[in-house]
Amino acid sequence: MTDMLPPCPACSSVYSYQLDALLACPECGHEWQPGASEDAAPEVRDSVGNVLRDGDTVTVIKDLKVKGSSSVVKVGTKVRGIRLVDGDHDIDCKVPGIGQMGLKSQFVKKVSD
Numbered sequence: 001m002t003d004m005l006p007p008c009p010a011c012s013s014v015y016s017y018q019l020d021a022l023l024a025c026p027e028c029g030h031e032w033q034p035g036a037s038e039d040a041a042p043e044v045r046d047s048v049g050n051v052l053r054d055g056d057t058v059t060v061i062k063d064l065k066v067k068g069s070s071s072v073v074k075v076g077t078k079v080r081g082i083r084l085v086d087g088d089h090d091i092d093c094k095v096p097g098i099g100q101m102g103l104k105s106q107f108v109k110k111v112s113d
Ligand SMILES: [Zn+2]
Pocket: 008, 009, 010, 011, 012, 013, 025, 026, 027, 028, 029, 030
């Protein structure tokens, strides 16, 4: 745990302070949302270009072999509550009947739950 607030993304001042839901910088007046878009995290998109977010539901668009086992995630498998992560497999999720695993965003398609 740390109480340190992140430095101002505009001028790198370390004197940022909390202003309601925002953080503010006393030196340059910049205000920003903590944790959001400081490094402009790249958007994760599915196979057809929909932007994916944590908690989305997706379906698998092709059979995917599960690494280290003989299981296959079948095309059309619906996966709820995905979590976006960094890495080669950029979706962390729990696949019904398989368990926790990583998926690649290019092999899924977002669906409305
Ligand atoms: Zn600043």
